[in-house]
Amino acid sequence: xxxxxxxxxxxxxxxxxxxxxxxxxxxxxxxxxxxxxxxxxxxxxxxxxxxxxxxxxxxxxxxxxxxxxxxxxxxxxxxxxxxxxxxxxxxxxxxxxxxxxxxxxxxxxxxxxxxxxxxxxxxxxxxxxxxxxxxxxxxxxxxxxxxxxxxxxxxxxxxxxxxxxxxxxxxxxxxxxxxxxxxxxxxxxxxxxxxxxxxxxxxxxxxxxxxxxxxxxxxxxxxxxxxxxxxxxxxxxxxxxxxxxxxxxxxxxxxxxxxxxxxxxxxxxxxxxxxxxxxxxxxxxxxxxxxxx
Numbered sequence: 643x644x645x646x647x648x649x650x651x652x653x654x655x656x657x658x659x660x661x662x663x664x665x666x667x668x669x670x671x672x673x674x675x676x677x678x679x680x681x682x683x684x685x686x687x688x689x690x691x692x693x694x695x696x697x698x699x700x701x702x703x704x705x706x707x708x709x710x711x712x713x714x715x716x717x718x719x720x721x722x723x724x725x726x727x728x729x730x731x732x733x734x735x736x737x738x739x740x741x742x743x744x745x746x747x748x749x750x751x752x753x754x755x756x757x758x759x760x761x762x763x764x765x766x767x768x769x770x771x772x773x774x775x776x777x778x779x780x781x782x783x784x785x786x787x788x789x790x791x792x793x794x795x796x797x798x799x800x801x802x803x804x805x806x807x808x809x810x811x812x813x814x815x816x817x818x819x820x821x822x823x824x825x826x827x828x829x830x831x832x833x834x835x836x837x838x839x840x841x842x843x844x845x846x847x848x849x850x851x852x853x854x855x856x857x858x859x860x861x862x863x864x865x866x867x868x869x870x871x872x873x874x875x876x877x878x879x880x881x882x883x884x885x886x887x888x889x890x891x892x893x894x895x896x897x898x899x900x901x902x903x904x905x906x907x908x909x910x911x912x913x914x915x916x917x918x919x920x921x922x923x924x925x926x927x928x929x930x931x932x933x934x935x
Contacts, residue, residue, distance in 0.1 A: 646673055647885070652900055653855065656682040659701075664692050665764050668699060672765060672795070675700045676827055679790055679853045679883070679902065690746050694809045695761050697741065699795045699825065709742045754808045755798075758823075762797060765825045769800075770834060772820045777840045779820075784812035790853075791904065792833040792881065793888055794826035829888045833881065853883075856901045880904040 651657060651674050659674070661667045667685060674681055685701040687693050696704045713734050720730050737744055749757075772778065778786060789795050799807040802819025816822075824834060882889045883902040889895070897903075 646670070646677055651681070652677040652902065654678060654681060656684070658684045658686075660686040662688065664688055664761070667692075668695065668761065668765060671696060671699050671701060672825065675789070676793060676830075676883070676888075678855075679793065679904075690742065691749075691757060692761065693741050693746070695758065695797070698797055698809050700789050703738075704741065706742055709745050712745065713737065751806070751808070755806055758798060758808050762823070762825055766827060766831070767797070767823060767825045768831055770822045770824055770831075770838070772816060772818070772822060773838055774818060776816075776838045778816050778838055779818050781816060782812060783810060783814050783816075786816075788824075788834070788837070792826075792837050793830035793883075794824045794834050796822055796824055798823035827888065833888055853902050853904050856897050856899060856903070858899050878906050880906045 657674055659667055659670050661670060667688070671683060671685060674683060683701045684703045684705065685696050687696055687704050687706045690706055690709065693704050693706060717730050717734055721727060783796065796810060797808070799810050799814065799816070800821040800823070801807070801817060807814060824831065826834070881904040882895055883904075884898065884900075
């Protein structure tokens with residue numbers, strides 16, 4: 643964690659992880675996202691069985707060297723026999739988007755579950771019982787965007803009838819009686835409890851949300867961001883990360899360089915320019931309505 647922080651990962655836009663050890667890869671991936679939730683992460687998978695867990699932990703793209711070599715060889719042969727370059731590239735890209743599923747051996751549900759339990763042993767994991775009256779019930783994982791909002795990665799869902807969904811996709815809806823296998827730092831798991839109980843609200847409708855980093859020259863250094871933003875801009879501060887640690891209650895926090903704040907609100911189109919001046923960095927609005935489309 644200290645190495646990543648010293649390297650300035652919390653200020654980075656993108657990062658590549660190509661460590662030789664699967665355990666180190668998973669830990670590095672999770673720690674990097676604790677420092678920078680918006681980080682664009684490309685990860686090399688040492689084995690094909692680790693591809694899904696890396697995506698579920700938050701990697702934007704996972705590269706498997708042996709599969710990539712196979713795709714390059716196949717592309718070369720197909721071009722030699724006369725297939726169009728554009729068609730070949732489309733097919734190869736589709737295979738990558740499908741996480742190399744066509745190239746991977748088929749596993750039973752029991753094998754997938756067993757492997758998931760094994761690879762999350764070295765991470766801070768917990769089974770969490772979703773409250774009966776949770777506002778999250780009925781929402782899709784895409785709508786919730788838990789990893790981006792509070793930092794936890796949802797690895798599996800166990801339904802009330804005992805059915806287990808490993809590596810659930812964005813279209814999966816939470817149901818009453820669900821148990822969630824989540825991975826995250828202690829403060830992120832605490833934030834999950836608040837999130838599931840409604841203490842931390844899910845931005846809805848056309849609301850926008852984004853993590854932003856406080857820069858060296860920002861005029862808000864030392865100020866109470868919660869009061870400042872809400873008063874002048876009508877934007878709520880949902881959470882603050884400092885030194886990789888999440889706080890879901892940012893009231894009366896004086897900001898420091900490197901602090902990351904999660905801003906939420908109904909943002910008119912002219913707000914990005916104002917926010918750029920305030921935060922001394924480009925401010926891009928991400929609306930949930932756009933994400934869901």
